[in-house]
Amino acid sequence: MSFVNPTYLWSFLGLLLPIAIHLWNKSEGRTIKVGSIRLLKESQTSKSSWLQFREFFLLILRLLLVSLICLILAAPVSISKRSNLEVAYAVEPSLLKLKSFRTLVDSINDDNEVYLLAEDFPAYTEEETELNFEKKHFENPQYWQLAQQFSKLHSDSLVIFTKGRLTGIKGKRPEISQKVNWILIDSTKSTNEIIEVTSFKDSLELLQFEITQNLGKFSKQRIAAKDSTKFHFPANTLRTELDTIHVQFYDDLELKNQVEYLKVSFTALGKYLKRPFVFSEFNQDNLDEHSFDNHGVLVWLSEKELPKFSNRRLIFRPNIYAEKLIKKTQKPGVYQLTDTLHRKNILEYHLAENLLQLLELHPKIASEIAEIDTRNFDRELLAPNFKIDSKNSYLAKFDWVPWLWLAFLVVFIIERIVSKLREQ
Structure with missing residues (x-):
C-alpha cells in the first residue's frame, strides 16, 4: 500500500x-470530608x-x-501488477440492433471479454436486450477519439466490429500500442432522401442527399407548390421558409465604401441563391434597444458594445494575423470582419462566398445527414498507426x-x- x-x-x-x-478526566477529584465511608464501599457493584x-x-x-x-x-x-488479456472484443452498439449479429456477439461473450465501442467502453451483457444509451452516445461513435483510449481495455490485441462510418473519422490519425483488427460490417445501401424543403411564395426547393456505391452527393430540385403531393417527404424532413433575407447595417466608423462593398456582395449572393436581400441602415440618431430586428444578419461596423441580437452578427474587428477575411468567433452566431474591405481582398478572399456562412441556410443539415449517412470508410484508412511499445502487463490501482x-x-x-x- x-x-x-x-x-x-x-x-x-x-x-x-x-x-x-x-x-x-481520570484526575483526582475534590476531597470531601464525611463521617463514614462504610456504606459507600458497600455500594460498589458490577x-x-x-x-x-x-x-x-x-x-x-x-x-x-x-x-x-x-x-x-x-x-x-x-x-498491483496484472497481466493483459490476450484479446478483447469491442462492438459498435448500433450493430446490436441486428439480431443475427447479436447472436454472434453472444457466442463470443461466452469465453471472451466483449465491450461496447462507446465512451468508457461499458461491458456487454447478453441480458441487455435493449440499449439504454442516448442516441448521440452510440449511434455515430468517433473512432479515432475512442482509439486513443484503447489502453483502458488492457488487452494485447483487439477485434473491433464496426460500421466504419465516414462521420466517425475526425482529427489526426492516432498512434496506439495494441494490435487492432477492424472488421467492417458493411450495411451500405443506396439512399435518395429529401432532407430539407424550402418554401417560397409559389414554389418549393427540395434538397436531396443521395448515396450510390458509397459516394454521397447533394442535389436541388425546384417544383411548383401545387406539385408537392407527388413527392414523399419523410417525417423528419426539415422545413424552412426563406424568401427574403434581411441585412441590417450600423456604421459609425464611416470607413470609405465598406457598406457599399458588403451590399454589392450580398446582392451577388442573392442572385446565386435566387433569394432577394433587403437592406436597412441605422445611425446614432435612430439607434435604440428596439431598433434592430432579430431576423436576418446584423453588420456592426462600430467599436461600441454589440447589442443583444439573437441572429447572426458580423462585427468589424481588424486582425492583421487572421488568415481569413471573415472569421467565426467562439460566440455562437458571431463572425468577425478582420480587415478593411478593398477591391484586392474582396477578389482574393472571395467575399461573397465568405458571406454565405453568415446566412446559415441549413443549420440542422449536419445532424440530419449523420442519421441517414450509411457510407463506410476504407478499412486500411480506418486503422490507427501501430506503435511498437506494447506492454504485457499493467498496474491496477x-x-x-x-x-x-x-x-x-x-x-x-x-x-x-x-x-x-x-x-x-
Whole structure:
C-alpha cells in the first residue's frame, strides 16, 4: 500500500489529544470530608465496572475516528501488477440492433471479454436486450477519439466490429500500442432522401442527399407548390421558409465604401441563391434597444458594445494575423470582419462566398445527414498507426478513500450512540 499524500501521516500525532482528554478526566477529584465511608464501599457493584469499560470503549472509538481522518487525508492506494488479456472484443452498439449479429456477439461473450465501442467502453451483457444509451452516445461513435483510449481495455490485441462510418473519422490519425483488427460490417445501401424543403411564395426547393456505391452527393430540385403531393417527404424532413433575407447595417466608423462593398456582395449572393436581400441602415440618431430586428444578419461596423441580437452578427474587428477575411468567433452566431474591405481582398478572399456562412441556410443539415449517412470508410484508412511499445502487463490501482469514508461514518454513528448512553 502506498499513499498519495504521505505528509499527512504526521497528523497521527492528533491521537494524543483524545488520550490526553481521557487521562484528564481520570484526575483526582475534590476531597470531601464525611463521617463514614462504610456504606459507600458497600455500594460498589458490577455496574461501576461496566461504566469504566464504556469509558475505555468510547476512547477507542474516538481514537479510531481520528485515525480514519488521518488515513483519508493521506489517501492510501493499493497498486498491483496484472497481466493483459490476450484479446478483447469491442462492438459498435448500433450493430446490436441486428439480431443475427447479436447472436454472434453472444457466442463470443461466452469465453471472451466483449465491450461496447462507446465512451468508457461499458461491458456487454447478453441480458441487455435493449440499449439504454442516448442516441448521440452510440449511434455515430468517433473512432479515432475512442482509439486513443484503447489502453483502458488492457488487452494485447483487439477485434473491433464496426460500421466504419465516414462521420466517425475526425482529427489526426492516432498512434496506439495494441494490435487492432477492424472488421467492417458493411450495411451500405443506396439512399435518395429529401432532407430539407424550402418554401417560397409559389414554389418549393427540395434538397436531396443521395448515396450510390458509397459516394454521397447533394442535389436541388425546384417544383411548383401545387406539385408537392407527388413527392414523399419523410417525417423528419426539415422545413424552412426563406424568401427574403434581411441585412441590417450600423456604421459609425464611416470607413470609405465598406457598406457599399458588403451590399454589392450580398446582392451577388442573392442572385446565386435566387433569394432577394433587403437592406436597412441605422445611425446614432435612430439607434435604440428596439431598433434592430432579430431576423436576418446584423453588420456592426462600430467599436461600441454589440447589442443583444439573437441572429447572426458580423462585427468589424481588424486582425492583421487572421488568415481569413471573415472569421467565426467562439460566440455562437458571431463572425468577425478582420480587415478593411478593398477591391484586392474582396477578389482574393472571395467575399461573397465568405458571406454565405453568415446566412446559415441549413443549420440542422449536419445532424440530419449523420442519421441517414450509411457510407463506410476504407478499412486500411480506418486503422490507427501501430506503435511498437506494447506492454504485457499493467498496474491496477485501488483507491481506499471511499471505503475509509464509509468506515468513518459507521464508527461515528456508534460513537454518538455510546456517548448518548454515557450521558444517561
